[in-house]
Amino acid sequence: MALTIDTAFLDTMPANVAVQFFDRVAASPDSEAFRFPRGEAWESVTWKQAGDRVEALAAGLIALGIESEQRVGIASGTRYEWILADLAIMCAAGATTTVYPSTNAEDTVYILGDSESRVVFAEDDEQLAKLTAHRAELPHVTKVVTFDGAADGDWVITLDDLAALGAARLAEQPDIVRTTSEAIAPDQLATLIYTSGTTGRPKGVRLRHSSWVYEGEAIRAQGILSESDLEFRWLPMAHSFGKVLMSTQMACGFAAAIDGRVDKIVDNLGVVKPTFMGAAPRIFEKAHGRIVTMQAAEGGAKEKLFKAAFATGLEVERLKREGKSVPIGLKVKHGLFDKLVFSKVRDRFGGRVRFFISGAAALNRDIAEWFGAAGITILEGYGLTETSAGSFVNHPDQNKFGTVGPVFPGSEVKLGENDEVMIKGPGVMDGYHNLPEETAKTLTSDGWLHTGDKGALDEDGHLVITGRIKELFKTSGGKYIAPPAIESKFKAVCPYASQFMVFGEERNYVVALVTLDPDAMAGWAEANGMSGASYTDIVQSDAVKAMVAEYVDELNSHLNRWETIKKWKLLDHDLTVESGELTPSMKVKRNVVQGNHQGLIDEMYA
Template sequence: MSNIIEKDGRRASHCPGKIKVTDSMSIPWVMRNHAIDRAEKVVFERKSSINTWVPVTWRQFYAEVRELARGLIAMGVQPNDHIAIMSHSRYEFALFDQAVWAVGAQLIPIYETDSTQQARWIIDDAHCRIAIAETRQLHDVLAPILNDVEHFETIHVIEEDAVDKISALGQPECDEEIDRRIDATTADDLATIIYTSGTTGLPKGARLSHRNLLHVAINGPLDDGLSHIIGGYQRSLLALPMAHVFARFICIMSMYSGNVTGFAPDAKNLVTDIQSFKPTYILAVPRIFEKIYNAADAKAGRGLKLKLFRHYAKVAIKYSRALDTPEGPSLQLRAQHRAGDRLVYSTIRNLLGGDLANSISGGAPLGERLGHFFRGIGITVHEGYGLTETSAPTTVNTPDFIRIGSVGPAYPGCYVSIGEDGEILCKGDHVFREYNNNPEATAEAFTEDGWFHTGDLGRIDDDGFVYITGRKKELIVTAGGKNVAPAILEDRLRGHPLVSQVVVVGDQKPFIGALATLDSEMLPGWLRNHGLPEMSAKEAAENPQVLAAIDRAIKRANEAVSRAESIRKFRILPIDFTVANGYMTPSMKLKRAAVLRDFADDIEKIYATD
């Protein structure tokens, strides 16, 4: 359980970790021990061509790791060499990760959505010699870099048998050298460089050590509360990109704790993969939960079925909120909840495999209403918070210590505090030491007494729960001098079925406005359910009924803020913000500066006098 303590003269939320990573520990050292101790236990399941899941034991997996490590040594890979990987989440990503660590080198991830220019920056800055590309298409993204980065030598393609081809180069006598390199790797040695998918400028490479990643991977499953979700014998499906620190941490943690992990590389097949894999927990970003809710709402159709779904959705939310009261749900509410379970909730749970009881959400605020809805139907979403620089988790809600609407108390072994200006600060063995080749950014990232500046604004209540209120650099100051954090309004509005993205505006303006984009996947169903003909997103942006629906959603969102902070006018844009058009990062963060720049005329029209 988290406590409020004094740390370096600061009031901080802290949850003690049960294990201190010693200097001699490293990820390949831990995994080698696990492979011996758990040889016949299943560690992964791989999806076959007929959509069944094939178990892989520790004995099988680690034999492949060693074979691939022998091949890497035969290729001349030396300790501290950097190998780039551009791939979706898949079994081979985990395999390369462990094999590269086993030879003392580091795997440097590149998002599969990155352009050649973005990949060039990472390969050059991290001084990568070799790259692993998932497909021929991704190979072609990287290929031009071979000609203009001198130290970049070759690209191997996973779907063209890269694993077998590299493994075939190895010799059995390399085993002694592999063990020597594993034993020589220490906790403070570099494990990886993960480049932040920054919303402005070039991404910074956070240098994460074996201690950083092991600290969070080991202490989470051993926590009395978290062990119910992520402890041994659970089933986890990884859908987020392994280039993201969140998915990479979960993969390592699941291997350590004895869970079985599967991979869902294509978001379009996520629900199908969940149904067949039957996970007990998943990790996801809030947008996935919004999509699940909105899809269930759209599937209800019109008339009685839609009224039934929305009635019992409200019952689920009310029931979950009542769980947090001393008296709990009333007998009448319990009866309504049981009826809702028969008519609505069980159908949604079955759609998600039937065994899914928990999920971990991060990357952006989930929203209190959505959190209560999912807990009310029997799937608790444990919201957490962290950054690339903190090896993923810094706070998380646990089954025994949860407050929906917060991002939870401090993660085991972590410290969280609030600076004088409201910024969230953190400290602990999970926090990185420096950015790659960027001492200026490193110096700016820490306070004089060693606390990491997260750049996020928040507060900590008396029980140690942390609440995110916005980004420090995104604060809007209206012409009247009112400070407005846009995240509160944006997060609430994104929960509406029609809304894809929202940008709240109003810096140095007389009132707050908003730009919104429509969700093209949800739009056709919404139009049908409201008796409207098919139309494009551009046409819908001017449709009176669509505008009225967004206006009602804005009025509901405004209930969470003061009048001075409320949205007075809005415009719906004819396009959406995506990674492809450059307005979203690969980790699905909005590039606010780019939107404000490119849609300046639309913003001015919000403030034009009639």
């Protein structure tokens, strides 16, 4: 049965993000807002403390001459200062332009130039170097504010310098930030997010204040989160998924622990003990692979117990989903396995997680069910940068595996030509910055957004994404293939997998390029007499090739005959953001990978 959510909140939403923020500060002044690492310890600030700092920084931007809708860049990883800078920009009526710290100098300069950013927040000396080396190409940039880098007191100042400028301005005009905030129209530009894109130059997506406010308020209206929750946030704030979590936090009032260092996620979960976290599927794939391979390495009775526990857990969850009662014997067995196995899995994530939210790419159903069997709920959601991130999300009380949930209250969905998912609602972008022709291709005259994704709607209005229209290909035998579906299945059966890329357009059979997870393979090497060997030597060994062959055979047993992988090649390196083969949000740039390895692909058809 479909869930119905009251849409009355649409009539009472805050006018803009700045008002939304200051409303939260007024409602929860002494409650914890953020915690963040300082050396080995974690520091905490209240909403009032965060509000005072944001107000000073916003006044500093006004003192630097930032006017309504003028762009201010942030080139930094996820950290507390990123959030302060973003809120200050919007409270000063400016518009944040996001730049991933991994973006190369050429694209950084392009984004800041195309957006005509006037001020840039730069995390450290590495980010500063990109700007100072190309200062002549950034005529609009009048000031750079650094979090940790070396300031020169002229073009480059520190965050404290900016706050001091703001304090002086507030001494003259105490209400300057509040009056500026209150004058921001709902449809005013709040953010320019440049999609990393798998082809060509990044495109700047123009997102309004009302879109971000709507996103947070729509999640609050669904009752998924409350003030008592604690979020762990590591996702790139330069990505729309990170930004929507900030909007949700202001709407709901929970605290967030902030640390963007990906290598610290597991350690931080143990320390922070959050109740929820947003993540891309790669994080769940890695965690699943790590736990499964660790148990396999233990072998013997422990591995048997682990496998028996998950067989039982999956059966119990299946019965619950089908509305059937769990037999008493199975219930007792499940309770025992929960103490012996599942509680230990949950402890790896801090032991308090109510659910994870997965977005940014498709989550494999088998992996979602595996976590569910351990008592860890993953709510899959769906949206695009062009819809301010969230447009669909599953609910804890109606979580349907294989779907991304119902559309947000206040938004609409329909299936267009070729079953293309089309979305209309307050979250949809204004358009692409300086690209009217691209905008016209993506947005219809009556406000429907072409997503480029193929989908289906079930009887409860839950959306199933069946593939990316451009990624679907036809074999020479006339059969359609959806690569993402096959690729995610391989990651579910092979705990060592990092990437699995399927090719075969206009060919008579399907082939794949495979990469393995370096961390998982280091563990495999220790257990298989190759400790200390390089990643390249490990993956080129006969033992690894034989192991991968077994997993490919297992995958093929779950596929239609025309989808089966006839040949495959192991790459001697994993894909990385730095190599240009992954976007910063961990999506594979299929055309780049294909271009880099066309010779290998052709060889499989020789």
